[in-house]
Amino acid sequence: MNTFKTVVNSIAASAFGVFMAFGSAIAADFPTREIKLVVPWNVGGSNDISARLISKILADEGVTVVVDNVAGATGTIGMTKVANAEPDGYTIGMGTSSTMAMIAQGLTPLKNDQFAPIARVTTDQLLLLVPKGGPVKDVDGFEAMVKKNPGKISIGTPGSNNLNHIFAVMTGNVVNSSVVTVPYTGGAKVIIDLAGKQIDAAVLKPSESKAQIDSNMVIPLGVFANERIKSMPNIPTFKEKGYNVFPYGPLVQMAYLVAPAKTPPEIQEKLIAIFNKAIQDPRFKAASEDGGARVDSLTGKALGAEIIAVTNTLSEVGKKVFSEKK
Template structure:
């Protein structure tokens, strides 16, 4: 510190005085200079954990949203953390610093794991931001497989306990529908779980598995290329993107005997994120999801988009959880 001599007393020079004032301000909790800019969220990239392999539908949706968010001042880094039917990546979100710089993409698959107590995760560890999509699921076969749903059900009966159905993850909604399909035929089957939809569709197109339960967005490229064929939709209505593919219901098969379930993807932050940061995240993602470019992507891939955010989304997650608590335990109680 520099000092100036004034007679017998020494006083701090002006630079030293400013330093003392700065220290005093910090001690009083007053942030000045560059530190003030750091308080503005976001001041750096936000890490978005997608708990599935790259190339799957959730990963693709996140990467479509990223440049739209960047245009509006929020830079996103997509981080794929697959494993445990989504629970490993979501565990990292739950345990992250609640500053808004680590968020994650939850799915109904992880809610199914919670329903069966196959993970220590709980919904109160997260604060909902925005729903990205609601995804109908389809039953698909290789292009040289059964020509329609009736032929596939006959195949299940001819080869009880031997027909293989691939799903991204296990003990989730895809697994539920695969199981209910086999039950509708009155036989067992072999569930083949994968770490993500991209690997399921690759093996289905290659004939390594007999069928798969996937989203349209995970399979539309291979469908258009003539490598796989959808034979049924697990929904009450046909899909606009595949109007010729019948629903299980219209063919006389009830795959919702224990109540309706929905496959959805939604964004969350750690539960203790501040209200202001949560509000900023909600506004940014709401704007990006409602952007015409993302809506066009959704329509082209059979993805349903709405405008559910914040506390309203919290309530929807709890409603889906309640339904899965009943459905999953009934479907998997003997497994």
């Protein structure tokens, strides 16, 4: 019996060694074909813009990345496609704080452990915007309007039960009133309806609204952050105007790249090297920062720890904010 076990263990060890050697050989040549990058939002939004710029930068390095927009269910349809993809490194996805918010609140079967963290793309501060020519011109005026018209002021957001939605609700909560939140499948659609005065306001990233701000089609009233946006220094924060939109602690809006969880470690490392290099490229950093986003270098396990921490915070904040929704 002992001899039999020894033989079995020897065969298993040999097979494992062959598998590891085979995996290392594959990783050495990776990638040998195009990589699909699933963006779980519509074309034209900030995440789509970032993905396409990364794709362009990597094309200069000889790496082909094809952006696949799979919108719906606050990003979870596209991220489910990533979680269920072949774990060979050729399908990755762009998760966001919306992904974490849906996971945190149990609104999707997805779990963070279905993904292997690759690299953070950006962190963003969010803006409250109104259409040009509307009845208000600043945060105080908007909050007065919300207080005077409880449950009547509409605020558009990309998705629901996410950070944008939380901040939209908080614009009512800070004056003991309520708003009507209007979820969309992406920021590009929100900004179109806002500029067309189909909704009263919107909560969006600077990169999703900068073109319309510059064209004087919409007006940014305030930043949902403790500091002003470097590239938009004239827009005040809610904090400095005396409105506490972080009553349960700070929140981080971010976008990040992940692969399916069972992607071999060697392939994960290649993906980290490939994509983090593109994210740190001066062209990507300059474009992102001009659009009001921040770029750092957070990858692999460190990114995974950040994802868990933000998800845990969103779990607590989401319960409190949405339970108070009037």
